[in-house]
């Protein structure tokens with residue numbers, strides 16, 4: 001799939017696989033309720049030299065802009081749709097959303113990751129810990145659920161029959177060091193190589209070790225956040241995207257690293 005970096009002023013409804021960088025001019029988050037559908041919606045007005053457009057995020061997509069504020073630059077891939085107030089960008093299942101420029105993820109080696117923050121690393125996934133990867137989420141908004149005496153509860157939707165998502169923890173190593181990492185939902189599915197539903201079947205038949213024996217170990221570009229796990233008093237890398245190693249881009253980074 002070829003992505004093309006576009007100007008915001010050139011976006012029109014119907015465009016697929018767009019790739020833009022925009023400045024966050026305004027953002028608002030609100031709960032909505034329409035018919036029997038409810039959840040959270042986030043609307044972000046993005047601008048560049050050529051125009052402005054709304055980026056609209058729904059439910060669990062809203063997680064992806066946590067910490068984002070007015071004035072930040074973000075890179076978005078997704079598609080353009082006609083909305084009630086004109087063209088709007090949607091990220092969908094396959095789009096990406098990341099901070100861009102100042103404060104953006106930095107390519108580093110594992111031994112350089114000492115402070116909390118956003119980073120990108122090229123490393124090999126060596127091991128996945130054999131604990132049950134499933135956890136309960138709300139089928140309406142995708143947020144994780146709390147368990148009480150009567151069942152599962154969503155902060156927004158109350159008592160609800162849970163759906164399942166995957167959370168995988170493991171060890172990644174890049175030759176300079178190794179670190180414990182955690183991946184959720186689509187990122188976990190990508191590494192395990194099957195959907196959450198398929199994973200449930202496999203675990204029933206073959207156990208957790210059967211599932212992880214199929215995982216796609218090896219080298220990737222991981223981006224995410226280094227966070228302190230205060231309970232265990234250690235750093236963990238919370239991965240939010242996993243990409244195949246792109247050889248062309250690696251050559252570009254080497255040529256521009258200025259080291260050596």
Ligand SMILES: [Zn+2]
Pocket residue numbers: 138139140141142143154155156157158
């Ligand atoms: Zn919910």
